[in-house]
Amino acid sequence: MLKFFNTLSGQLEEFRPMVEGEAKLYVCGPTVWDFAHIGNFRTMAAFGDVLRRYLKYRGYSVTHVMNITDVEDRIIKFSAERGQTIDEYTSKYTEAFLEDFDSLGAERPEVTPRATRHIPEMVDIIKRLRDSGHAYESEGSYYYRIGAFKDYGKLSKINFAGNIVGGSERVATDRYEKEDARDFALWKAQDAPDEPAWDTEIGKGRPGWHIECSAMSMKYLGETFDIHAGGIDLVFPHHENEIAQSEGATGRPFARYWLHAEHLKVEGESMSKSLGNYYTFRDLQEKGFNPTAIRYLLLSVPYRKQLNFTFEGLQGAERTVESLRTFRARLREARTEPGSNAGLKAAAARALEEFEAGMDDDLNTSVALAAVHGLRRETNTALDSCVLREDDRRDILALLERFNSVLNVFPEDEAVLLDEYIQRLIDERQEARHRRDFARADEIRDQLAERGITLEDTRDGVRWKRK
RNA sequence: GCGUGCGUAGCCAAGAGGUUUAAGGCGACGGUCUGCAAAACCGUUAACCGUCGGUUCGAGUCCGACCGCGCGCUCCA
Structure with a gap:
């Protein structure tokens, strides 16, 4: 039975989709203001991808949406500095992201919508929120009226009384006119004539940060859908605000299961540019690391645990992934006698059981990988002593493909032709x-x-x- | 400061009250195989499960305090 830890309930819950056999999945994607870093990829290309793949493995037909956020303050700032349009600036990083995503062995989602291509959908939600009293206009901008949404805080369990006033200096210095310090921007009026803006029914301006995800998820997945996933830092305010916007506009439940991936640390510390331990996927590739090894490392720890990314660990992953490659190649090439071996049949059955038990338990990839390694060792032992038979060879190769359809950690053999x-x-x-x-x-x-x-x-x- | 999560062998880590005398991977050491290697396998190595106290017949596993680290408190995967 497949179970997920749902941030909304704070509990492990059996996954039951709205429609039998179908899973509708939204994973928060990148803001394309720079090259994505390995932490981004842990969430989007490792966790998000394994989630998608395991749902497919379990027989669901998956519709997976991952947004590309291509309008945002940093993007506006940097594109202006370079004298580029937003599209010119973001296209480079969007393409780079998708290339890296592919290199890491992640399957492309069914839809990768861009925020700037969904302005009308966002405006539509803002109008509905305005008309239902969930939003108000102030100096050309629109704000969400948190007081009008009684469930506000149900995801993050945030305690406003305790910390929000004292914890944030920014509330007091906010330059926008709001009824309540907690209200957040849905639409930002154009400030200066050279600032990028869309001319819409609600005025000239640009969307706030959260509204794009409400608009794009509901457009492609429906007003209520199954799973919404992302990094743990998004729980508040991003996902809390998405819920307020979406449920405020539709009066219906938004996402049913909320899954959040923990952050990774680097050498035990937070990854930051100032500490000099901030790595993009490209940085690691330039250092000569194999993308499959990077994927393996990102997958080797369950998604709800912080992962300590170290170069020693990455080197270990290189070796591990190479041994998986050798193992599969050896099995493919082995010449075997007909028949089957009862011991290996049992080993394969055990591996499958362990793999599925691990994955069913909130995607415990550590347990799933241990099952793969157990089978690798037992099979290699059998190959060494020539007791592996033809049926075993065929069955285990097929089983490896099943495992790999979820994990994708067996590197493909390189081009077979030598000069x-x-x-x-x-x-x-x-x-x-x-x-x-x-x-x-x-x-x-x-x-x-x-x-x-x-x-x-x-x-x-x-x-x-x-x- | 408030909230929240984590601290398991040299490294990455699973496990969350009793078949745990604690998975798995990497490393190190020895061996088998090999003409020699490589690969593979076998064996060894190595953890009083952050510290102190408590609950319990029994605690990495629950509770408290402390130390260290991560995340959130409207920029963030």
Whole structure:
């Protein structure tokens, strides 16, 4: 039974979608003001992707939406500084994000809508909120009237009495005119003539931060949908405000399950530019790390636990992922006798059971990966002692594909073709070995090593890999 | 300051009252296999589960205090 920890109830709950067999999923996506960092990818490309993939694994037909926020104060500032339009500025980072997302082995969501392409939908919600008394206009801007939404705070359980007044200096210095300090902007009036703005029924301006997610999620998934996910920092105010906007406008429940991914730390500290431990995916790639290893590391800890990202850990993930690749390659190449082995059949069944029990338990990827490793070890042992049979080989390969349809941590084998010269050297070395001319064979192996090719002599022939 | 979460072997970590004499991965050391390697496997290594106190027949697991770290308190994945 698939269970999720729902922030709304504060409890582990069985997942029951609104419509049998269908799962409607919204994951908060990136603000494309800069290259995304590994923390963003932990949430969107690791957690969000595994959530999507496991729902599919469990037989749901998934509609997954991930927004691209392409209008926001930083974007406005930086695009102006460069003399670019918002679209010119954000297209570079949007493309980079999606490239990195793909590189990390994440499946593209069904819809990746951009905020700037949904202004009319946002205006429509603001009008409904205004007409129902949930919003008011002030100096051309629109604000949400928190006092008009009795459930405000139900997601974050925020205690306004205790901390909001004393905790934030900004409330007092807010330049906008609001009825109540807690009210938040739905629509910001254009301040200066050169400031980007949309000319709409409610005036010339730009959307507030939260309204885009209400507009785009409801447009693509319906007024009530199943799962809304994102980083834990979004619980308040972003998701709390989304609920207020959406439920205020429709009078219906918004998302039913709220899932929040914990942040990662780097070497035990918060990741920040000032500490010099702020890494984008591209930074790690430039350092030579394999995207699959990065994915593995991001997945190796359950999403509701803080993950301590370290380079030692990443190096370990490189080794682990390489051993998974070798394992699958070895199994694919193995020549086996017909029949099956009862011990392996049981091992495979056990691995499947552990994998599903782990994943069902709020996506415990640590347990799921342990199941994969257990099967890897038992299968390798069987291969070593030649007791693996043809049915086992076929069944375990199929099982690995099932696991991998969720985890996607087995790196694909690289292009099989070697250039002719290298292939000739490999062949020549094999001949030398048959002649027992090991000096020549080792000479060739060293030569290939210099070209970054490592050889492994196996029972089933020679295998090579790029270092 | 208020709220919230976390602190498990050299590193990353699962586990949340009794088959735990604490999963899994990485590392280190020894061995098997190999012409030698590589890969793989086997074995060893290594945790009084942050500290102190409490509840309980029994506590990494519950409660309290303290120390350290993360997150939120309307910029943030």
